[in-house]
Amino acid sequence: MPRARLDIASIVAAVGVAVLGLLVVLDGQDVLSLHFAVLAPLICATVGATLLAMGLTRRD
Amino acid sequence: MADDDQTRDLPLEEPEGESGGGGPGEPAPQTPEGEPTHELPPAAEEPTREQPAPAAAPGPRRLKRSRDDRLIAGVCGGLGKYFGIDPVIFRVAAVALVFLGGAGALLYLAAILLVPDEGSDQESGRSLSQRGLAITGVVLLVVAAGAIFSHGPFHFWPAWPLGFLLLFGLAIWWLATAERPSGGTTGGDAPRKTGQRLLLGLLVLVGSAAFAIGGAIVAGAWSTTAAGIAVLSVAVMVGLGAFAGFGRWLILPALAFAIPVGVVSAAGIDLHGGAGNREYNPVSTQQLRPSYRVGAGRLMVDVSNANLTPGDHPLKLRVGLGEAVLVVPSNVCVATKAHAGVGNVERFGESHGGVDVDFDDQPPAAGTNPRIVLDADVGMGQVLITHYREDAFDHHRGFHGFHGEDQFGPQANTGCEVR
Numbered sequence: 001m002p003r004a005r006l007d008i009a010s011i012v013a014a015v016g017v018a019v020l021g022l023l024v025v026l027d028g029q030d031v032l033s034l035h036f037a038v039l040a041p042l043i044c045a046t047v048g049a050t051l052l053a054m055g056l057t058r059r060d
Numbered sequence: 061m062a063d064d065d066q067t068r069d070l071p072l073e074e075p076e077g078e079s080g081g082g083g084p085g086e087p088a089p090q091t092p093e094g095e096p097t098h099e100l101p102p103a104a105e106e107p108t109r110e111q112p113a114p115a116a117a118p119g120p121r122r123l124k125r126s127r128d129d130r131l132i133a134g135v136c137g138g139l140g141k142y143f144g145i146d147p148v149i150f151r152v153a154a155v156a157l158v159f160l161g162g163a164g165a166l167l168y169l170a171a172i173l174l175v176p177d178e179g180s181d182q183e184s185g186r187s188l189s190q191r192g193l194a195i196t197g198v199v200l201l202v203v204a205a206g207a208i209f210s211h212g213p214f215h216f217w218p219a220w221p222l223g224f225l226l227l228f229g230l231a232i233w234w235l236a237t238a239e240r241p242s243g244g245t246t247g248g249d250a251p252r253k254t255g256q257r258l259l260l261g262l263l264v265l266v267g268s269a270a271f272a273i274g275g276a277i278v279a280g281a282w283s284t285t286a287a288g289i290a291v292l293s294v295a296v297m298v299g300l301g302a303f304a305g306f307g308r309w310l311i312l313p314a315l316a317f318a319i320p321v322g323v324v325s326a327a328g329i330d331l332h333g334g335a336g337n338r339e340y341n342p343v344s345t346q347q348l349r350p351s352y353r354v355g356a357g358r359l360m361v362d363v364s365n366a367n368l369t370p371g372d373h374p375l376k377l378r379v380g381l382g383e384a385v386l387v388v389p390s391n392v393c394v395a396t397k398a399h400a401g402v403g404n405v406e407r408f409g410e411s412h413g414g415v416d417v418d419f420d421d422q423p424p425a426a427g428t429n430p431r432i433v434l435d436a437d438v439g440m441g442q443v444l445i446t447h448y449r450e451d452a453f454d455h456h457r458g459f460h461g462f463h464g465e466d467q468f469g470p471q472a473n474t475g476c477e478v479r
Contacts, residue, residue, distance in 0.1 A: 010307025014299035017318045021291030024325045028285030036402070036415040039326040043319055048200025050311060055194025 009053035016046025124178040125171075134178065135171040169198045264309075268316035275317040279324035280380060280439075281331040281355070288325070291318045326416075327401025329380040329439030331355035345369045351376040354384075362387040364447075368430035377436040377443070384436050385444045393425040393475035398436040398443045405436075407445040408472055419443075423476035431475070447474075 020042060027034035126137030129147060136154060140147030154168060279287035294314045301307030333353035339360045342348040345368050352359055352375075359379050364387050372395075377384040388394055397420050398405045404413040412419050425431035436443045 005305070007302040007305070007307045010298055010302030010311060013311045013314060014295045014302060014307070017298060017314050018292055018295035020318050020322050021288050021293075021295055024279070024288030024291055024321055025285055026288075027325050028283065028288055034322070034326045036326050039322050040415075043322065044200045047315065048197045050197065050315075051200065052194050052197025054308075055197055 008057050009050055012053045013046065013050040016042070016049060020046065123175055125175050127178040132168070133172045135168055135175065138175060138178065264312055268313050271313045271317040272320045276320040276324050276329075277331075279321040280329045284325050287321045291321050294318060324439070327439040328399070328437060329401065330378065331380045333378065333380070342366050345373065348373060348375065350374050351378070353378040354380070354382065356381040358383045358385065360385040360387065363392065363432070364389045368392060368432075370425075370428040370430055372431050372433050374433045375435070377434065379438045379441060381439055382441045383444060384438050384442070385446070386432070386434060386436070387446055387448070388432060388475070390447055390474045391429050393423060393429050393431040393477075394445055394473055395422040395431055395433045395476075396420070396436070396445060397422070397434065399438070400441065400443055401439045403438060403440055404442045406442065408447070423473060426475060426477045429475040 020039075023032070023034050023038070023042070026032045123142045124138050125134035126141055126147075127134060129137030129140065131137075131151070136147045136150035139145075139150045157167065275287065275290075278290060294310075294317055298307055298310045298314045301310045333355040335356040336354070337358040337360075338352075338354055339362065340349070340352060341362045343366050345366070348361075348363060348366060348368070352361055357379070359377060359382070361375070361377065362385075366389075375386070377386065386394070394407070396407055398407075398418070400413075400417040402415050403417065404411060405417050405419040406412070407419065407421070422433075434445070
């Protein structure tokens with residue numbers, strides 16, 4: 001059975017979403033205050049890095 | 061894809077004297093290893109010998125990155141060859157643009173991804189699509205870097221609609237290219253496969269919208285911490301999917317879930333407290349509660365008919381999504397500390413809008429005037445402090461009357477000491 005190849009784009013997206021989730025948890029616990037000045041670049045960076053990884057890696 | 065490219069790169073015509081032959085009496089063509097080939101009948105090669113095939117029509121001149129005149133990636137060298145100009149001119153212009161807002165760096169990065177390298181052939185739909193993804197990714201990364209280094213929340217505001225437009229257009233493009241993971245569509249299958257792909261894409265978009273709404277509701281109405289843990293769980297699933305081979309199908313739903321959770325958390329939208337329009341009209345200090353809250357809707361506290369005692373009166377207004385309005389008579393001073401995650405803070409005609417809006421002004425009361433010490437927080441919407449409630453909800457005129465010069469005259473914090 002062929003083994004699935006590691007998908008870099010998914011890893012990049014997972015890391016970005018994990019960072020976002022961690023910040024939301026910390027915000028919910030009042031450890032830090034999540035502001036748009038942080039959130040907006042983080043979203044852009046996550047989506048951008050994911051698209052870049054998708055564009056630079058083959059899907060098959 | 062590389063194999064396909066090599067196939068296309070084979071020369072159409074062979075130089076005189078190097079032909080493998082094929083004419084009558086000549087040996088059959090051979091592979092580089094010396095084995096005879098039988099793929100083409102001799103007749104097929106006749107025209108090349110007796111009647112040379114017409115030369116292919118010259119295609120349009122293509123811009124390519126130079127391989128023999130490059131300092132970084134050959135972009136300026138390629139431009140120089142294309143226009144027949146010394147590439148130093150382009151290099152100077154590029155450096156100048158880098159220092160004039162960073163556009164040079166962005167354009168150079170885009171050119172690296174968009175302009176093919178000299179000697180390569182990257183014209184297939186897959187290459188175009190993948191380069192499109194990569195370019196979009198670079199643009200978003202540059203926007204993110206700009207937002208980080210600008211240290212200004214308002215700087216980023218205009219980029220939101222641009223970013224969404226970019227992503228929407230990219231999604232449409234991606235769906236319309238009819239790419240398949242195992243190769244492109246061919247022949248009569250193309251329309252059917254494109255239709256299947258559009259249907260699948262539509263289902264993914266609808267599912268992602270459902271995830272987005274669900275994420276926003278979980279974060280706003282349930283618990284921010286729980287929503288954050290859910291986002292972490294989704295990230296783990298995407299990570300596992302990366303190893304199992306289905307990670308890419310989870311990326312869009314994961315982002316669709318995580319981003320609204322982040323937005324609700326950053327805006328401080330709290331849907332606890334119910335929804336609807338609520339109006340409070342206290343007429344005395346005793347009736348003025350220290351705190352009012354609405355989850356989604358309009359919250360209005362009108363103290364214009366209240367007989368407030370001199371001194372400070374703390375007042376907390378909380379609205380998750382909507383509008384918080386405080387109406388005060390002219391003899392009441394308002395000390396304001398207001399926050400709007402996304403929206404507007406307007407006090408007596410003085411307006412501040414955008415994201416992460418913070419307004420803080422604590423003037424002392426004039427004489428023995430009562431002072432309301434307001435602490436207002438709206439996740440997404442508006443904080444409004446005014447003297448004139450009648451005009452505030454005149455639906456024919458909207459909020460025009462609050463912006464100073466109107467029939468009521470300029471508004472001011474008249475109950476406070478003049479500074």
